Every structure is written in C-alpha cells, then in structure tokens.
Amino acid sequence: MKAVRLDTYLSIVLLVAGTLVFMEAKSFPQTPGEFPVWISTILIGLSALLFIQSVTNRHDDKKLDINNKVLIQIGITAVAIGTYIILLPYLGYIIASFILVLSLSILFGYRSIKYLAMTPLAAVLLCWVVFLFILNIPLPGFAE
Amino acid sequence: MENLILAFSQIMLPSVFIFLFAGVLIGLVVGSIPGINDTVTLAVLIPISFTLEPSSALMLLVGVYCSACYGGSIPAILLKIPGTASSVVTLLDGYPMTKRGQAGKALGISTISSVFGGLASSLVLMFFAPALAIYALKFGPAEYCALAILGFSTVAGLSGKNIIKSLIVCALGLFVSTIGLSPQTGFPRYDFGSVWLYEGVPFVPMLIGLFGVASVFHMVEKMVKQRIEGTEETIVPEVGRILPNWKMVKRLLPTWCTSTAIGNVMGIIPGAGMLMAIYLSYGQAVRSNKDKKFGTGVPEGIAAPEAANNAVVASSMVPLLSLGVPGNATSALFLGALMIQGLRPGPALFEKSPDIAYLIIVGFFVANLIMGPLGLLFGKFLSRTVFKIPQAFLASIVILLCCTGAYAIDNSLFNIWVTLAFGIIGFGFDKVGLPHAPFVLAIILGAMLERGFSQALAISDGSYMIFIEKPISLGLLIASACFVLFPIIKFLLNKTQKQR
Numbered sequence: 001m002k003a004v005r006l007d008t009y010l011s012i013v014l015l016v017a018g019t020l021v022f023m024e025a026k027s028f029p030q031t032p033g034e035f036p037v038w039i040s041t042i043l044i045g046l047s048a049l050l051f052i053q054s055v056t057n058r059h060d061d062k063k064l065d066i067n068n069k070v071l072i073q074i075g076i077t078a079v080a081i082g083t084y085i086i087l088l089p090y091l092g093y094i095i096a097s098f099i100l101v102l103s104l105s106i107l108f109g110y111r112s113i114k115y116l117a118m119t120p121l122a123a124v125l126l127c128w129v130v131f132l133f134i135l136n137i138p139l140p141g142f143a144e
Numbered sequence: 145m146e147n148l149i150l151a152f153s154q155i156m157l158p159s160v161f162i163f164l165f166a167g168v169l170i171g172l173v174v175g176s177i178p179g180i181n182d183t184v185t186l187a188v189l190i191p192i193s194f195t196l197e198p199s200s201a202l203m204l205l206v207g208v209y210c211s212a213c214y215g216g217s218i219p220a221i222l223l224k225i226p227g228t229a230s231s232v233v234t235l236l237d238g239y240p241m242t243k244r245g246q247a248g249k250a251l252g253i254s255t256i257s258s259v260f261g262g263l264a265s266s267l268v269l270m271f272f273a274p275a276l277a278i279y280a281l282k283f284g285p286a287e288y289c290a291l292a293i294l295g296f297s298t299v300a301g302l303s304g305k306n307i308i309k310s311l312i313v314c315a316l317g318l319f320v321s322t323i324g325l326s327p328q329t330g331f332p333r334y335d336f337g338s339v340w341l342y343e344g345v346p347f348v349p350m351l352i353g354l355f356g357v358a359s360v361f362h363m364v365e366k367m368v369k370q371r372i373e374g375t376e377e378t379i380v381p382e383v384g385r386i387l388p389n390w391k392m393v394k395r396l397l398p399t400w401c402t403s404t405a406i407g408n409v410m411g412i413i414p415g416a417g418m419l420m421a422i423y424l425s426y427g428q429a430v431r432s433n434k435d436k437k438f439g440t441g442v443p444e445g446i447a448a449p450e451a452a453n454n455a456v457v458a459s460s461m462v463p464l465l466s467l468g469v470p471g472n473a474t475s476a477l478f479l480g481a482l483m484i485q486g487l488r489p490g491p492a493l494f495e496k497s498p499d500i501a502y503l504i505i506v507g508f509f510v511a512n513l514i515m516g517p518l519g520l521l522f523g524k525f526l527s528r529t530v531f532k533i534p535q536a537f538l539a540s541i542v543i544l545l546c547c548t549g550a551y552a553i554d555n556s557l558f559n560i561w562v563t564l565a566f567g568i569i570g571f572g573f574d575k576v577g578l579p580h581a582p583f584v585l586a587i588i589l590g591a592m593l594e595r596g597f598s599q600a601l602a603i604s605d606g607s608y609m610i611f612i613e614k615p616i617s618l619g620l621l622i623a624s625a626c627f628v629l630f631p632i633i634k635f636l637l638n639k640t641q642k643q644r
Contacts, residue, residue: 032326108536
C-alpha cells in the first residue's frame with residue numbers, strides 16, 4: 001500500500017495544471033481566451049482552497065489505496081487496449097478483437113480452456129454481426 | 145378528438161402496429177449497446193424507412209426513439225456503463241442497487257419511471273403542443289446562459305462529501321468543454337495541433353471511457369484483491385423482484401411528477417437537451433429527499449432521471465410538429481424522415497396531413513405502453529444472463545463493447561483513444577475522491593454557457609443588464625440563486641440554533 005497525503009498532492013497537481021491552462025489561455029486572442037482564463041483562475045483558486053483544507057484539516061485527508069498488483073494489471077489492460085487500437089486497421093476487427101478478448105480473459109484469470117477456445121470468438125462474431133449487418137455500421141476489415 | 149380516435153384505430157392495424165413494436169424492440173437492443181444511441185439508429189433506419197408506407201415508417205422511428213432512451217439504463221444499472229448518454233445519471237444509484245443484489249428492483253423502477261415520463265409527455269404533446277412551442281421559441285442567448293447557470297446550481301446535489309472537490313471537477317469539466325474551436329471566432333484552443341480535437345473531445349466516447357472502461361478497471365481491482373485474499377467470488381448476485389410494489393410506487397410518485405414536469409419543459413425548449421433535464425431532475429430529487437444518501441442506491445435516484453429523459457423524448461417533438469423546429473439532433477432526423485415522405489412539419493402538418501400528425505402523437509403514447517412489459521422482460525433476461533457470465537470474461541467483453549461502440553460513432557480510431565484516456569481518468573477520479581457527475585454536467589453546460597454569455601453580451605453591447613431585463617432569464621437566475629443559497633442559509637440557521 002502506498003501512503004500518500006491524497007488531497008495535498010492532488011491540490012498541488014491541480015495547481016500546476018491550472019497554471020499551465022492559464023498560461024496557454026493568456027496566449028489566445030482576447031475573445032476566445034476570455035472563458036479559459038476565467039476557468040483556469042477558478043481552478044487555481046479552488047486548488048489553493050483544497051490545499052489549505054488538506055493542510056489545516058489533516059484528519060480528513062485520506063490515503064491513496066492502490067495495490068501494486070492492481071496497478072500493474074490495469075497498466076497491462078491499458079497497454080492491451082492501446083495495442084488493439086494500433087493493430088485494428090492492419091488485422092481487421094475480427095482478428096484484432098479476438099486477440100484482445102482472449103488475452104484480456106487470460107490476464108483477468110479466466111482459465112477454462114474449453115470456453116477460451118469458443119467464447120471469445122463467438123462474442124466477437126456476435127458483435128461484428130450486430131454492428132455490420134443489423135446496425136449497418138462498417139467495422140475495420142482485414143488490412144484495410 | 146376525432147383525429148385522435150382515427151390515429152388510435154390506424155395504429156391498431158397489424159401492418160402499422162408491427163412496425164411500432166419492431167421499433168420499440170430495436171430501440172431496447174441498440175439502447176443497451178454502449179455508443180449506439182437513438183440518433184445513430186434513426187440515421188441508419190431513415191434510408192430503410194423510405195421504402196415503407198409513411199405510417200409504418202414513422203411508427204418504426206417513433207418506437208426506436210421512445211425505447212432507446214430507456215434501453216440505455218439497462219447496462220447503466222447492471223454494469224455501470226451508460227448505454228446512452230441519457231442514462232449517465234441513472235448509474236449513480238442504479239449500479240449500487242445491483243451491487244446490493246437489487247438489480248431487478250432497479251430495472252423495474254427504471255422501466256416504470258420511463259413509462260410514466262413517456263406517457264405523461266405524450267399527453268402534453270397531444271393536448272398542448274402548439275401553445276407550448278410558441279413559448280419555447282422565446283429562448284434567446286441570455287435565457288440559455290441563465291439555463292446553464294441553473295444547471296450548475298444542481299452541483300450541490302451531485303457533490304459528494306467535499307464541495308471543493310465537486311467545484312474543482314466542475315472547473316475541469318468546463319476546461320474540457322473549451323477544447324476545440326472557439327464558438328465565437330473559430331480559434332483553435334488546447335487542440336495540441338490535432339484536427340481530431342477541432343470539434344472538441346468526442347462526448348459519447350468520453351462517457352464510455354469515464355464510466356465503462358473505468359468500471360472494468362474496478363472489476364480488475366476487485367478480481368486481483370479477491371485472488372490475493374483467496375476469496376474469489378462464485379456466488380451469482382440476486383436479480384430479485386422486478387416490478388416495484390405499490391408502496392414503492394406511492395413513494396416514487398412525487399419524484400416522477402416533478403421529473404416529468406422538468407423533462408417536459410426541457411424537451412420543449414429547442415437545444416436545452418435531455419442531459420440538462422436528467423441533471424436538473426436528479427438535483428431536484430436530492431433536494432426533496434435530504435434524509436436519503438444519494439449515490440448509494442436510492443430508488444429516487446433512478447426514478448428522477450429515467451422519468452425525465454423519457455419525458456424529453458415526446459416533448460422534444462412539440463416544437464418540431466408545431467413549428468417545424470427540431471428540439472434536438474434526434475428530432476432533426478425525424479424532420480428528415482418526414483420530408484423524405486413528402487411531409488412538411490409545422491402548423492401546416494396539422495392542416496394538410498392531420499392523419500400523420502396525430503398518428504405520430506398517438507404513436508408515442510402507444511410505444512410507451514408497449515415499452516413497459518417489453519422492457520421488463522428484456523431487462524430481466526439481460527440481468528439474468530449478465531450475472532451468469534464469469535467476471536473475468538465479462539470484463540474483457542465489456543472492454544470490447546466499449547471499444548466497438550466508441551469506434552462506431554463516426555468510424556474513428558481516435559474515439560477509442562479518447563475512451564481509453566477517459567477510462568484511466570475516470571478510475572483516477574474514483575481513487576482520489578473526485579465525483580464524475582459534476583464533470584460531465586460541466587462539459588455539457590460549458591459550451592451552452594460560453595455561447596449564451598458571449599452572444600447575449602454581443603446583443604446588448606456588453607451590458608450585463610440583458611440577463612436581468614429578460615423575464616425568463618431573470619426567473620432562471622433567481623431559481624439558481626435559491627437552489628444555491630437556501631441550503632447555505634438552512635445550514636447556518638441550524639448551526640446557530642445548535643450553538644444556542
């Protein structure tokens with residue numbers, strides 16, 4: 001478990017983000033920049049308030065509850081989705097989606113070989129039929 | 145009255161009724177698929193409807209429009225994924241009920257609320273269409289700006305324990321709403337040089353990520369923890385009773401009435417939108433039920449947005465049928481469908497083709513009656529199926545559905561990147577205690593606020609008096625002030641009394 005003063009760190013991150021948004025907004029011409037300047041000013045002000053609140057009222061400041069194993073699993077899931085997006089135009093919807101569902105199912109702990117052989121493919125084909133033939137929405141084809 | 149009776153008898157013809165029934169069924173299915181909403185489905189069906197008789201074609205579209213909105217609540221309740229954007233608030237209390245083993249109850253409340261809202265707004269459409277439409281057209285930039293401010297006043301109801309965090313989330317949402325071309329000058333803002341962001345962050349992929357992908361990340365977290373602790377869950381959660389009992393109906397009746405009224409008003413105002421209606425009605429439900437802890441599975445938290453969003457459906461047809469002005473994107477597609485059939489919406493429609501005009505109106509009423517039992521059966525079937533799927537497999541299927549749904553919106557891979565990015569952001573929000581609902585609300589209202597504010601000032605030569613001089617705008621601003629100030633005053637009074 002990582003013990004981090006959550007709101008204190010969150011307010012610092014938001015203060016930096018708000019300042020960056022403000023600086024970028026200042027570089028816009030007056031009319032399109034007016035609204036973002038207001039928003040970033042409000043964000044900076046609120047982040048400062050959160051910082052003060054977290055420093056003065058420490059017992060309300062919770063700790064970040066993240067398990068490293070969870071973090072790794074979620075990271076791999078995100079990378080798998082990213083790889084899927086990159087491969088989708090090259091492999092086509094059916095193959096890329098089958099690989100995605102199969103690999104994620106194994107990653108999440110689905111171990112039944114009998115079902116792994118059939119269910120991901122069946123699910124992908126069902127999705128493909130619904131979107132392509134019923135909803136008339138084209139999905140990426142093989143090496144499109 | 146004669147026209148209404150004629151329309152009812154026409155709908156009962158098997159050749160017309162079957163298309164209305166098919167439309168309701170299609171709407172339920174597509175509504176429950178993330179990313180596919182009524183607008184997409186209507187756009188797909190309009191070319192098909194061209195080959196049909198006008199009465200059959202329009203009934204098909206009416207059926208889809210009515211039930212897609214309700215269909216979106218099913219994955220929202222069962223999986224925490226809004227099937228359509230209009231069910232984004234339903235999941236706040238719907239999903240916690242599912243986790244408690246009350247999925248059936250939540251689905252039943254959602255169905256009955258949707259039918260109530262839909263039937264009531266059909267009656268409004270039947271009897272008050274022309275009069276209300278003229279009033280709705282009085283909305284100008286100042287009124288829209290005031291309406292957006294009224295929307296923001298609901299943040300108090302949507303906020304969790306920490307109001308500062310809710311306001312921060314609002315500011316972040318407003319920032320996201322500024323991404324893309326400026327509405328006044330077309331100047332690109334925060335687009336990072338990408339043409340994909342010129343029209344702003346794609347809204348539906350963002351919602352799919354924020355709720356759908358983030359909920360998968362939570363499932364992953366739960367599975368990993370269960371594996372570590374050696375307590376892998378094998379028990380199938382209870383679906384429970386679907387139909388709400390009479391006691392529950394009586395309890396929810398005031399919420400339904402208020403939310404339906406809000407939905408009707410928002411639906412009639414062109415551009416005000418369904419999302420505005422669901423947030424306002426949820427906020428109102430929170431204010432009216434201060435003793436209940438919303439966001440933990442409160443029935444009113446499902447009843448309010450579901451009654452409101454289905455009330456918007458029929459009432460958004462009021463300006464279209466009466467004046468030829470579409471109230472939202474979906475009713476704009478209806479305009480196209482009517483024109484394809486050689487019909488021109490507006491006052492002339494009631495004079496030249498009263499059979500079609502009243503058929504549409506009665507169609508909304510009957511579609512809601514069909515939607516009740518069909519929705520309950522569909523929801524029951526889906527809920528029982530979903531819970532039998534192993535969690536690990538379900539999580540990977542949900543990811544596939546989220547990616548496919550996001551892609552399908554406009555055949556763009558960029559949409560899937562947005563879904564992934566907001567999935568990570570959504571999970572991060574949960575971890576640091578930032579609520580999602582005010583974020584989504586701010587994104588919706590940001591554009592309306594900025595456009596309304598700048599256009600109103602342009603009209604008034606920079607004078608802020610325009611917001612006070614216009615009676616509707618003034619009324620909305622007073623209502624906003626009341627919503628914000630009353631809880632503060634009440635809190636201060638209670639504090640003073642306790643000190644005494």
